[in-house]
Amino acid sequence: DAMVIQNPRYQVTQFGKPVTLSCSQTLNHNVMYWYQQKSSQAPKLLFHYYDKDFNNEADTPDNFQSRRPNTSFCFLDIRSPGLGDAAMYLCATSEGLAGAYEQYFGPGTRLTVT
């Protein structure tokens, strides 16, 4: 049974056209993370929510926003996608903060920008 679900698995958007990626979890975890993974690179943390508390990485572009309306769902909004934003976007959850708890990853959404 899927525990971290990402929709859609593949997303194509046009340059500059806003796009939203979705993540949901059935684990009731407190923390939800969004990572960006470009081709042949390691995932890079964009931001995370601890409950409703939003934590943005210092080098995450302003173009990227996130919403967590409830425990189960978290959204990644890209306001004006550029060609450089084409990547795999991974959502993860954990019971508590990293270092003490395992992170469970979704299958990812591959974003193409045309």
Place this chain on the structure above:
Amino acid sequence: SQELEQSPQSLIVQEGKNLTINCTSSKTLYGLYWYKQKYGEGLIFLMMLQKGGEEKSHEKITAKLDEKKQQSSLHITASQPSHAGTYLCGAATNTGNQFYFGTGTSLTVIP
């Protein structure tokens, strides 16, 4: 910032051979994680190490964290084609607010 260097960058082994992947940091690691990723898919959790000198095994995979908590190794015994993929180490900062991945090691197992 925390940086994790993995070596080797890529590895090609014959089925049945043993192999080791290393993950090194210049800073103390807090919660060292090992993940496996197949191309185009999400990350699969393998193991988490927290204490210096800790060692964990699951099936044919063993992970160790050194006493100083700055280096970890992942050892696969009698490799199989199913072990193929990219292996990533990851670690948290001491506050738990940031998480970093290593540079990754691509493993190919030739039948």
